[in-house]
Amino acid sequence: MKLLRFALPALLLCSAMAATPGRAATFRWANDGDVNAMDPATRQETVQLSFLANIYEPLVRRNRTLGLEPALATSWEHISPTVWRFHLRPGVKWQDGSPFTADDVIFTLKRILAKDSSMRAPMSVVKEARKIDDLTVDFETFLPDPIFLQEQTNLLIMSKAWCEAHNATEPVVIGKEDNYALHYAMGTGPYKLVSREPDRKTVVEANPLWWDKRQGNADRVEFNVISSAPTRVAALLSGEMDMIYSVPPQDMARIKASPDLKILETPELRTIYLGFNFTRDALKTSDIKGKNPWRDIRVRQAVALAIDEQAITSRVMLGLGHPTWEMWGQGVNGYNAALDVRPKPDPAKAKQLLAEAGYPDGFKVTMDCPNDRYVMDEQICTAIVSMLARIGIKVDLLAQTKTKFFTKINGPNYDTDFFLLGWTPATYDAHNVLYTLLGTRNGKRGEVNDGGYSNPSLDDLIEKIGVETDQSKRDGLINQSIEILQKDLPTIPLHQQVIVWATKKNVSVAQPADDFFPFRFIQVK
Template sequence: MTLTTRLKTGIAIGALTTLLAGAAGANTLRMADSSDIAAMDPHSMTESNTIGFLNHVYEGLVRYNQDLEVEPALATSWEFVEPTRLRFSLREGVTFHNGNPFTADDVVASLERAAHESSPVKSNIPSMASVEKVDDLTVDLILTGPDPIVLNYLTNIHILDREWMEENDALLPADMRGGRENYAVANSNGTGPFILESRQPDASTVLTVNEDWWDEPQHNLTRIEFSPIGSDATRIAALLSGELDFIMPAPLQDIDRINRSDGAKAIIAPALRTIMLGMNQTEKLHNSNLTDANPLQDRRVREALWRAIDMELIRKKIMRDMSRNSALLVAPPVPGYDAALDVLPPADAEKAKALLAEAGYGDGFEVGLDCPNSRYVNDEEICQAITSMWSRIGVKANLSSQTPSKHFEKVLGGGSDVYMVGWATLPMLDTYSVLSALLHTPGERMGAWNPGRYSNAELDALTAKVAVELDTDKRTAMMTEALKIARDDVAIIPLHQQPLAWAVRDGVNIPAAADNKPRLWYATID
């Protein structure tokens, strides 16, 4: 059976199940995304769509609410009893989906699991030195030093049942990138509002309501049926025919069609994810006619490539007026953003040519351009447009568009010259995310997403200060200064913030948040 057949079969089965459940008055939400969740193990990857889905099964000590503010979850309160000792009071009376009680032992085991050297999510809890049980409902997180955003990190660290992990030999996390799996990849045992009923990779994942959830439910769902459907046309057709209730993303070119249809509507909102172009700044290019030089090491060349891109044309023609052009690497809601710096240089091919000539590349050059073909909104179309725009200044971009997995394998392996990446600053929701991951010189835990090996000593020094500064005003000013340095040096070429674009059937109510993660414990079906 082909993947397409399995996906269509999954939708048909979901529709039939819904019809049968509907007779009993159940509220089933049938939803589809463009890709499948990677695994049920919440410590096995950092992929945002997967983490967003698993938020319905697993919970952390704290969570982001609809306004992206940190609020209590499995912890009811916290305080620094010492400068590097953060004490959490745990919620009493919480049970895991298998009925086991939630205690401090589960927190200790889960945080140690997430921070283990083999864990793919260890960078999401960078300041943790150790974790200690005080009593059954109290835990101390010991930090390596001051950490002003430790709570932000913890929104992305889910708590698993220690006994369940021990019974199923899953005390260490899976690593989906490294091909290491365990029982938690296809099974789960969380404390969240929904319980995993079944999991068929690439076909269907079904959740049922957790009637014993500790929180006050604001949703009225009884069941969630999730299907991965990569084809935009198939996803839209299933929504408009009534086979699906909720799709994400909704292709921008189909928004008007959805809104004109009988029984469906689009949800469009500003989003955090900034789409950008990273650049190889090592000694040599990988895909070029130049064998003994790398023009991308010259700031003037990087500026020329930036000025050659007509972002207003891309916004109008490709993004249907729904994106937000950006001169900075973070979106407006992110601390450190400054509107005064967010001034995009006008597209100017002649200025770009002059900069290339000044840098000694007046005759142009060839360069590789790597883009995913289904990870970001209209990603391949954007790269095709940029290829054409660069050709006007004498730069031939050898475009390679691949599936997201192959794209990021090549990028993170250091095999790209210019590459597209999107960054939402999550779970930090802070400019430090960009500074530490994308801009810092690679080394240890820093620069994990800097395969082009951009290096700036001034930025590195600011990043180190931002990491430990507890004064909010001083810290924000330093992050703003760092963003200006990155902009002026054209360390990375920012393009735009892509929009959140979902679509629902009439009567389905799902609040949107800028992190592009549906919080279905707030969803209702009329």
């Protein structure tokens, strides 16, 4: 597939063309950060997976209310406790006109299970995929998996022939290696990639070969990266953008006051949290030599007690957050409101704990933080720096774009001492959080366990939760895991944020709680 490349004009793009329902429209929107890569196997990150889900498709997808529905598979059967049979959709074409078959599904699974794929964790339960015929595939799991269908929603299928033709049969690590699939894309989905200018603009157009019917009328979608919040808001107010995300909380009232604009708000499934590096005998950025302060539970407790999360959500986020004490929030299976009781901030007790741990004067450490990924992320980190300073922990804040941030702290580098991160469980189930963020890293489990936390008791629970089909027993196991996490504090949960988008009033979009943005629902009137 040949991609056209255009230079982005110095001035912001002109306003979107007017359109009526059923008539083709161009839709222009802006975010503060870019998609990391065009390869869906390179990173478990919402912005990337959301964008690529408009080009590539899974066997099972989410509808606009997050229910499961057929996509590249028309139906499925659970033919034994460990075998799922998927009947593939006939007549589906890749965007180059070639047929979609079972070979593509099996190839994609093998590619995702490769050592350098950051998407292998959700599929690590699969022992083998077998081709029954061109339109039938069996997935055999090692053990029964109660959320197997939910895990399929981010398995974005790639063309075996296309990857082979462009020497992209294996994913590569972003920032360390390069291949064709990082920059180009060719899927079966509702849109096809037209041009790609990293950190500037990416353009897709409607795929005329798509098997389904779009519910919207956006034939062309232009995704612009505008890192400056004032510039992003100005582009919306002037009509040069049809939508922006994220929306600075301090500008919401101004946008609401505009007769041509509207604010969209939805509680998000994502939890924002702090993480610590447990793997280093001594922290690289600390002035404490020969010791890792984070390994002492009293130090982690001190951090938790130093943070006034209510102040963060009310003052920094202007109400666009809900304080939490669990690593998954409301709307995620396994959330327990009775256990979601955050301790009150107590700086005096925090200082006492630091002294008992042997750090009466505190210590220095660097904190990694994105500045273009979450609601007020850098401002939140700045507030935390101030709160920790009051108990003697002197933090040097390293805030950077999410592209640099994720490359630094995620695998295979895991180069961080202390960090802020957010996570939306793709399956909307607690097991995804436990398995991916908190389980001991073993090549499959713990892929985004950036701090390297390891607890055999928790690992045992994670394995049991992964195969328990009795919902009552499963909920009990999840509650046990919550209690372990709240006692051991490998991470400090902060809040669930609110998704805030701003659009023109003549625009209708779906805004699901998983923060995905499906272009097929965009309607420009």
